[in-house]
Amino acid sequence: MASPEPSAHGAEKLDDDDVIPQPSSRSPTLPGTSLLLSPTDLLILAASFYPLTLIAGSVFSACSPSPASADSHFSRKRNPFNVFFVKYGWLWTTLVFLIHASRLRSSSKARALLRYAVATIWWVLVTRWFFGPPIMDQLFLATRGKCQPADPDPMHAEEEVGTAQMIFTSAACKVAGGKWSGGHDLSGHVFLLTHASLFLWSELLPTLIHSGTAGRESAGVSWSEIFPILIRSAAARRENAGGLALLVLWWWMLLMTGVYFHTWLEKATGWIAGIAQWAVLYVWALRSHPTVRSIFGVPGI
Ligand SMILES: CCCCCCCC/C=C\CCCCCCCC(=O)SCCNC(=O)CCNC(=O)[C@H](O)C(C)(C)COP(=O)(O)O
Numbered sequence: 001m002a003s004p005e006p007s008a009h010g011a012e013k014l015d016d017d018d019v020i021p022q023p024s025s026r027s028p029t030l031p032g033t034s035l036l037l038s039p040t041d042l043l044i045l046a047a048s049f050y051p052l053t054l055i056a057g058s059v060f061s062a063c064s065p066s067p068a069s070a071d072s073h074f075s076r077k078r079n080p081f082n083v084f085f086v087k088y089g090w091l092w093t094t095l096v097f098l099i100h101a102s103r104l105r106s107s108s109k110a111r112a113l114l115r116y117a118v119a120t121i122w123w124v125l126v127t128r129w130f131f132g133p134p135i136m137d138q139l140f141l142a143t144r145g146k147c148q149p150a151d152p153d154p155m156h157a158e159e160e161v162g163t164a165q166m167i168f169t170s171a172a173c174k175v176a177g178g179k180w181s182g183g184h185d186l187s188g189h190v191f192l193l194t195h196a197s198l199f200l201w202s203e204l205l206p207t208l209i210h211s212g213t214a215g216r217e218s219a220g221v222s223w224s225e226i227f228p229i230l231i232r233s234a235a236a237r238r239e240n241a242g243g244l245a246l247l248v249l250w251w252w253m254l255l256m257t258g259v260y261f262h263t264w265l266e267k268a269t270g271w272i273a274g275i276a277q278w279a280v281l282y283v284w285a286l287r288s289h290p291t292v293r294s295i296f297g298v299p300g301i
């Protein structure tokens, strides 16, 4: 399988006209050095952090007395990080990405925007619209979920049920004052936080490595260098620091969702939806299909 490695260089430093990168040697062990990680290894490492985070959060939740009812700051839905950041999660991700893309050369920029368009379309399909209700709501309805009236008074409830049962999206249900219950409620937070994080890591990592290694030519990065490189890249440019700060916030909020909200299965389906578009485009198509690569480009090239 042809598997070109994204260069550790930022695209702003490279010629961008249809350069198909040559496969670099993968994780070579140089004499006297520890195992080196290629940009792809680093991306896979970053990606594996998210299921581990969810597992850790869920295990903590299962082992501690009653975290779901614990009145901690992050267990509250109205906490400012949830209300201002996660609830506008794709907007913040878009802002960070656009600042990053503005530094790329023009043809790299167009292709990066195309990759962003694909990621945005997937976000829309899962959470907003999929030829009717979004995928997450269609899954909920298909598993016998419905909009329950919030009013416990049977007289009022009957009136509400009439309209509530006609409600096919969680957003409309909430507006009608109902409660979306009964079906499989894929975690929108786990989806969004995973999807946004994998998109940002895939797009930003080559630039972060380039800034953090001060452009040094290298076959890879050793384990012990990962954090120093990220810290140096944050210190080198405010945009890098902003991107990394958002990634840290998304990771923390994912951990909090893992601890305080949803069932294991709902978190698992949120995660699967969150990795699906990334796995298809970044892990599979861009690596094994030259045609896809020539249309969408490769981050860092
Ligand atoms: C060479 C040509 C390139 C063309 C490039 C074109 C680029 C344009 C691409 C696509 C067009 C779409 C434009 C969309 C713009 C997107 C800007 C925004 O991000 S606005 C969206 C702001 N909203 C959010 O961020 C909401 C995020 N929140 C949620 O999705 C949900 O609240 C939740 C899933 C996190 C939780 O669900 P809930 O039910 O519990 O609330």
Ligand SMILES: Nc1ncnc2c1ncn2[C@@H]1O[C@H](COP(=O)(O)O)[C@@H](OP(=O)(O)O)[C@H]1O
Residues within 6 Å of the ligand: 074, 075, 076, 077, 078, 079, 082, 185, 186, 187, 188, 189, 190, 253, 254, 256, 257, 261, 262
């Ligand atoms: N990390 C987090 N912090 C605060 N609230 C969270 C959260 N993760 C999930 N929630 C809340 O849990 C509910 C289910 O989330 P989701 O399905 O998106 O994963 C949502 O409630 P609301 O819809 O009442 O805001 C959401 O705001």
